[in-house]
Amino acid sequence: MGSIHAYTAAGGRRYRVLFRKxxxxxxxxxxxxxxxDAELYLAEVEVSKARGEFIDATAARVTVGALGAEWLASQQHVLKPSAFAPLESSWRLHVAPVWSERPVGSLRHTEIQAWVSDLSRSMSxxxxxRAHGILAGTLDGAVKDRRIPANPARGLTLPRKTGKPKIYLTHTQVQLLADASAHPTLVQFLAxxxxxxxxxxxxRxxxxxxxxxxxKVEENAVKVNGVxxxxxxxxxxxxxxxxxxxLSEPLARMCEGRGRDSILFGDGATHMVLPHSQRGWFTAAVGRAQAADPDFPRLTPHDLRHTAASLAISAGANVKAVQRMLGHASAAMTLDVYAELFDHDLEAVSTALDQARSAAVVAKALPRAQPSTASMP
Structure with a gap:
């Protein structure tokens, strides 16, 4: 148990509570x-210790900047460079300037909500x-370390992500794009x-x-911060x-004169980088395709991944095969992403139900066979 001691202050008699953490x-x-008041506080301390809910007020004085740096460091060890780079940038540009000097125990739910709302006016x-997730993740650690009793960044009203419509090319459009491209085999391969x-x-x-x-897909080459x-x-x-x-013949020609470890696409020695979204060879190819076909859509190299899913499904591939081809974590994820491409399955369900109902009703409506009288005396 703790103890209570009186002392004299400028404002008069006061009491101090001593206790063991x-x-x-x-x-x-x-x-x-x-x-x-001192006795009530001491009782609360003892109860919180017994329940394992004790919060050390001095521990809540650590700043968001200190804990945020630790949180980012922990993420760097588990995330790929392409995934970590946006986190580091968001922390540096949007989170740290506002919260880094604040003690974690001083943050309030309402002010974090106001910050999120303000960001939503000018950011996607x-x-x-992403910015909210960094702050919330940092404060989750503070809760687990018993620095604060609850995370004030949780339970906010957050903006909803709205995915842009997917673009699916036809076989003819893929060929048109490939013919207009400086790298036709790569375009067809992606599609x-x-x-x-x-x-x-x-x-390779x-x-x-x-x-x-x-x-065999076992390597991924991604450009992050110029590297x-x-x-x-x-x-x-x-x-x-x-x-x-x-694609067998053009791929075989690309392998001619190259060693086993040579890169398949490009010059064989260096990885091709994603073409510039405005001045790159892919955008130029799209422009030439649009000149030949006014209905040709504007798209990015990643849209060819959607095209591959569409062409595979229209050719009769089931969701499990498409999942394995695309490298999704589960078939459920494939269905979530490309549910619109499986509308024909719903039509098949409707047709099957109609046929089953018709068979059942017709069978019930048929007259029962009467016993034969030929063998009666």
Missing amino acids: PDRTQGQKRGFKTKR PTSVL YTGLRWGEATGL VKHLDALRRRV IHVGTPKTHATRSVPYPAF
């Missing part, structure tokens, strides 16, 4: 005007959610395998199985992806 160090709180939902840009440009000659018409980082695919799992027969 869970770590056995001494804690105190001063300034109680009555002994009863994705950027706002018929669904590989992400970094997965395709990370392929040794990853190509010409007999089975498969590529190409080569690592595992997005889900950290390798996969085997088929490609159609018409």
